[in-house]
Amino acid sequence: MKSIIITGGAGFIGSHVVRLFVNKYPDYKIINVDKLTYAGNLANLKDIENAPNYRFVKADICDFQTIYSLMQEEKVVGVIHLAAESHVDRSIKDPFSFAQTNVMGTLSLLQAAKLYWDSLPEKYEGKRFYHISTDEVYGALELNHPEGINSPQTQHKVYGDDFFRETNKYQPHSPYSAAKASSDHFVRAFHDTYGLPTIVTNCSNNYGPYQFPEKLIPLFINNIRHRKPLPVYGKGENVRDWLYVEDHARAIDLIFHKGKIADTYNIGGFNEWKNIDIVKVLIKVVDEALGRKENEDLDLITYVTDRAGHDLRYAIDATNLQKELGWSPSLQFEEGIRKTVQWYLNNQAWLDNITSGEYEKYYEEMYKNR
Ligand code: NAD
Ligand code: DAU
Numbered sequence: 001m002k003s004i005i006i007t008g009g010a011g012f013i014g015s016h017v018v019r020l021f022v023n024k025y026p027d028y029k030i031i032n033v034d035k036l037t038y039a040g041n042l043a044n045l046k047d048i049e050n051a052p053n054y055r056f057v058k059a060d061i062c063d064f065q066t067i068y069s070l071m072q073e074e075k076v077v078g079v080i081h082l083a084a085e086s087h088v089d090r091s092i093k094d095p096f097s098f099a100q101t102n103v104m105g106t107l108s109l110l111q112a113a114k115l116y117w118d119s120l121p122e123k124y125e126g127k128r129f130y131h132i133s134t135d136e137v138y139g140a141l142e143l144n145h146p147e148g149i150n151s152p153q154t155q156h157k158v159y160g161d162d163f164f165r166e167t168n169k170y171q172p173h174s175p176y177s178a179a180k181a182s183s184d185h186f187v188r189a190f191h192d193t194y195g196l197p198t199i200v201t202n203c204s205n206n207y208g209p210y211q212f213p214e215k216l217i218p219l220f221i222n223n224i225r226h227r228k229p230l231p232v233y234g235k236g237e238n239v240r241d242w243l244y245v246e247d248h249a250r251a252i253d254l255i256f257h258k259g260k261i262a263d264t265y266n267i268g269g270f271n272e273w274k275n276i277d278i279v280k281v282l283i284k285v286v287d288e289a290l291g292r293k294e295n296e297d298l299d300l301i302t303y304v305t306d307r308a309g310h311d312l313r314y315a316i317d318a319t320n321l322q323k324e325l326g327w328s329p330s331l332q333f334e335e336g337i338r339k340t341v342q343w344y345l346n347n348q349a350w351l352d353n354i355t356s357g358e359y360e361k362y363y364e365e366m367y368k369n370r
Pocket of ligand 1: 039081105134202205
């Protein structure tokens with residue numbers, strides 16, 4: 001069995017990646033390393049927790065000694081690194097924890113992988129260190145077409161003339177994206193300096209089941225259900241490029257196995273939306289699903305003070321990944337958003353556990369003896 005560490009596997013995207021790998025690759029041992037911060041939730045992985053090729057290890061990626069010992073113990077050949085502090089608003093309040101986990105945590109993993117693989121006779125042969133990053137490192141794009149224009153390549157309109165490409169300059173604006181940018185630089189430095197077999201991908205906004213309800217889509221679905229105000233930052237004009245989380249997990253699988261060492265791939269949905277338009281779609285779909293009158297909840301929209309340093313537009317050009325590895329998003333947004341809304345409406349207990357703090361007790365009880 002090949003042992004692979006997936007960090008942050010109890011979080012939103014990580015749980016989809018762990019599930020995909022555990023189910024698809026019975027000959028891999030998947031070791032989920034997660035500190036279980038407020039964002040980590042083992043309930044996200046209930047369906048595979050007893051799988052014979054799965055192990056959960058509660059650990060902080062910043063704890064170099066624990067990670068290094070685990071790599072030796074499990075003879076790890078690959079790392080897929082997702083663990084991070086991931087919420088921009090939190091980074092504005094507490095930048096230190098973002099630098100600590102996203103930068104120092106990544107460095108600790110890199111150094112552990114390097115030292116362990118250096119000690120083996122075959123060294124880096126057959127090894128991979130895959131770092132999951134974000135499109136936010138590229139900064140913000142212009143919004144040249146405020147009403148959007150049709151584009152043959154995209155599922156939806158585009159709002160500008162420019163896109164994030166792999167060759168774009170790094171220009172992060174938030175403490176979150178600055179910390180992610182710094183971690184990307186460390187990963188590339190470990191390739192360029194030591195030859196560590198690294199890959200980096202930068203993905204756009206994900207949506208789907210198991211996302212922590214501090215992020216726009218799950219937060220607003222839950223608020224619409226409970227008829228709570230929907231705090232739209234600024235004028236709601238900011239544009240994001242949305243990708244269904246399982247499509248991201250599929251891309252990660254493909255790139256982990258077939259991507260070129262030392263390369264960078266941008267992953268995105270070709271699917272730009274203004275926040276305010278997404279909010280209206282969510283209201284429509286939730287109201288429909290709950291049998292409410294059409295658009296009954298539009299008056300929940302509440303414009304609030306903008307996020308500091310709020311990036312205006314993100315839009316990924318994922319052509320490189322499409323051409324080289326044949327990946328493209330499988331799900332149209334309308335279908336993805338309906339699936340997502342239905343999942344949150346069907347899983348109110350999951351949301352309640354998180355929002356009430358109950359889930360913390362749950363995992364402590366379940367995993368205290370591990
Ligand atoms: P998340 O916040 O839902 O999950 C993060 C996970 O990391 C949690 O399980 C948490 O417990 C764990 N973690 C945090 N600090 C840790 C530490 N010090 N040691 C071990 N584990 C720790 O995040 P997400 O939205 O699933 O994002 C996962 C990764 O993907 C991040 O690296 C993020 O930057 C990147 N990303 C996210 C998106 C998105 O739209 N959510 C898009 C592009 C890239
Ligand atoms: O682009 C990839 C990034 O997408 C990831 O790297 C981040 O980890 C992930 O959190 C996400 O960042 P955003 O800041 O774009 O996501 P968020 O869901 O926080 O916000 C989406 C947009 O909605 C953004 O323009 C801010 C706005 N917003 C968000 C919240 C939570 C609101 O208007 N109101 C809100 O209450």
